[in-house]
Amino acid sequence: xxxxxxxxxxxxxxxxxxxxxxxxxxxxxxxxxxxxxxxxxxxxxxxxxxxxxxxxxxxxxxxxxxxxxxxxxxxxxxxxxxxxxxxxxxxxxxxxxxxxxxxxxxxxxxxxxxxxxxxxxxxxxxxxxxxxxxxxxxxxxxxxxxxxxxxxxx
Amino acid sequence: xxxxxxxxxxxxxxxxxxxxxxxxxxxxxxxxxxxxxxxxxxxxxxxxxxxxxxxxxxxxxxxxxxxxxxxxxxxxxxxxxxxxxxxxxxxxxxxxxxxxxxxxxxxxxxxxxxxxxxxxxxxxxxxxxxxxxxxxxxxxxxxxxxxxxxxxxx
DNA sequence: TATTGTTATACTCTATAACTATA
DNA sequence: TATAGTTATAGAGTATAACAATA
Numbered sequence: 001x002x003x004x005x006x007x008x009x010x011x012x013x014x015x016x017x018x019x020x021x022x023x024x025x026x027x028x029x030x031x032x033x034x035x036x037x038x039x040x041x042x043x044x045x046x047x048x049x050x051x052x053x054x055x056x057x058x059x060x061x062x063x064x065x066x067x068x069x070x071x072x073x074x075x076x077x078x079x080x081x082x083x084x085x086x087x088x089x090x091x092x093x094x095x096x097x098x099x100x101x102x103x104x105x106x107x108x109x110x111x112x113x114x115x116x117x118x119x120x121x122x123x124x125x126x127x128x129x130x131x132x133x134x135x136x137x138x139x140x141x142x143x144x145x146x147x148x149x150x151x152x153x154x
Numbered sequence: 155x156x157x158x159x160x161x162x163x164x165x166x167x168x169x170x171x172x173x174x175x176x177x178x179x180x181x182x183x184x185x186x187x188x189x190x191x192x193x194x195x196x197x198x199x200x201x202x203x204x205x206x207x208x209x210x211x212x213x214x215x216x217x218x219x220x221x222x223x224x225x226x227x228x229x230x231x232x233x234x235x236x237x238x239x240x241x242x243x244x245x246x247x248x249x250x251x252x253x254x255x256x257x258x259x260x261x262x263x264x265x266x267x268x269x270x271x272x273x274x275x276x277x278x279x280x281x282x283x284x285x286x287x288x289x290x291x292x293x294x295x296x297x298x299x300x301x302x303x304x305x306x307x308x
Numbered sequence: 309t310a311t312t313g314t315t316a317t318a319c320t321c322t323a324t325a326a327c328t329a330t331a
Numbered sequence: 332t333a334t335a336g337t338t339a340t341a342g343a344g345t346a347t348a349a350c351a352a353t354a
Binding site: 009012013014015016017018019020021022023024027028048109120126127129130131133135137138139140141142143144145146147148149151152153 | 155163166167168169170171173175176177178180181182238244276277278281283284285287289291292293294295296297298299300301302304305306
Binding site: 183198218219229230232233237250253254255256257 | 334335337338339340
């Protein structure tokens with residue numbers, strides 16, 4: 001295999017980037033409608049779902065301030081979002097015994113179940129997209145994407 | 155090469171779908187912040203950008219109703235979005251001479267330029283992601299994604 | 309006095325309903 | 332009478348400012 005020149009490398013990266021932009025557009029459209037419908041049916045907002053995501057991916061309890069930082073939202077906005085999640089039983093909010101100004105937020109099993117249902121629904125959309133690809137295309141994608149995902153997110 | 159069994163094929167599709175979900179998450183995060191900052195700086199909302207997108211990808215003028223259908227928004231919401239785009243010179247809105255109840259909306263060169271700047275900015279984020287990949291990973295992705303994009307969107 | 313979170317207020321975006329103009 | 336779009340009004344979500352409780 002020949003070494004590529006710098007300009008060739010750049011051109012490849014440029015073309016690949018454009019293709020990836022188109023590709024992700026397609027992938028996002030898949031099942032978008034169903035997912036939004038399910039979120040609305042669950043009485044949740046996008047912000048509340050993002051909040052659940054952060055909490056599900058965390059190992060334990062998080063402070064309100066930590067969540068608002070993570071999501072780039074104001075503390076009042078997050079406080080209200082959590083308030084709704086508490087009312088619906090998706091999270092619990094408790095005083096930190098070591099600093100009673102702070103509140104610790106934790107996902108409940110119900111909240112985790114809801115989040116996993118939504119994640120599964122998104123996956124359905126992607127699976128439908130994948131099912132529309134030819135076997136050779138699927139194999140090439142798996143061979144290309146798998147290693148990248150494994151390397152970046154272990 | 156051996157033919158795969160049905161269950162093997164399904165397992166491949168399942169694993170690939172999961173990887174694609176993770177992969178697109180990464181790709182979307184790249185440059186997300188900068189893009190939103192630029193949209194805000196331009197005095198636009200997400201809805202208005204989507205509106206520009208629809209108009210830029212259309213060949214000519216579109217009726218207000220057609221745009222609201224396309225975006226799944228109410229006519230009043232779209233009417234206000236277009237109103238702002240008109241004020242900022244991104245689109246022009248004219249009576250349809252053949253049915254004076256209807257309004258025809260067209261992107262101006264300024265609106266097109268703005269949309270292209272935003273698209274370019276999104277591409278910058280993706281390019282940064284691609285630049286963080288190894289050459290072999292880039293080549294494998296290009297070989298896998300390119301044909302799919304070409305087949306689905308000519 | 310500083311910090312964590314909540315409540316008060318104002319603003320934006322959206323949808324439904326009422327309205328105008330044209331067909 | 333029906334249709335395309337606008338204006339009126341109300342509801343949800345956010346941010347800034349003011350506040351309460353704790354450190």
